[in-house]
Amino acid sequence: MKILVCISKTPDTTAKIAFADNNTKFAADGVQWIINPYDEWYALVRAIELKEKDPSTIIHLINVGGADADPIIRKALALGGDEAIRVNTDSTDSFTIASQIANVAREGGYELIFTGKETIDYNGSSIGGMVAELLDMPFVSLATKFELAGNMATITREIEGGEEVAEVNIPVVVSCQKGMAEQRIPNMKGIMGARTKPLKVVEPAAVEALTSIERFELPPAKAGVKLVSPDNPEELVRLLHEEAKLF
DSSP states (O other), rough: EEEEOOOOOOEEEEEEOOTTTTTTEEETOOOOEEHHHHHIIIHHHHHHHHHOOOOOOEEEEEEEEGGGGGGHHHHHHHTTEEEEEEEEEOOOOHHHHHHHHHHHHHHHHHSEEEEEEEEETTOOOOOHHHHHHTTTTTTEEEEEEEEETTTEEEEEEEEEEEEEEEESSSEEEEEOOOTTOOOOOOOOOHHHHHSSSEEEEEEOOOOOOOOOOOOOOOOOOOOOOOOOOOOHHHHHHHHHHHHHOOO
């Protein structure tokens, strides 16, 4: 079986967020980049678990980005990917990214395509569904469990107020979230082996972007906290009524 895992580069969760060029670009100077956690902890690790059950399984990684994504791709290879493909283009347009992934996937003949449920920088949750549509494959989103028996996948997904269990024949595209697998750390053998694993760079297909970023904005600063003495409930009531407008 061949599995394609989509890997995205995102800022570390502790990175200070700032914008440049009149708030039209993310200020990347000094930012520590990581593998998008949903891609790493859930999509990739679940693929590795499937490979551990069936050693004939092949795991390919795909990233759409520039050469600055190579270090995080190597980390993903150290975790357990067999080889990687990087489509050499930077884009913030979901359709462009999904189209590049679909073009590679179409030629690779993959039975499973895993994505994270979203990236932690843009929170779009759109890539998996677009890839599935472009490949004419079924798509299951927000998966928390994935089991495979022959050609039948049983997928548990989160819905409002509960869970839904779906059965689908592969090939299928699945977006993964918490519950799918447990985070792993690359061991020394994996780190050393990742240095020699193939990382193929391909040029992008011509795709017309459908969206562009107009500007970024930081959320408004939080208001200060007012402390009220427990001996003065009347003041608390007044603040809730006059300033918080709760009643």
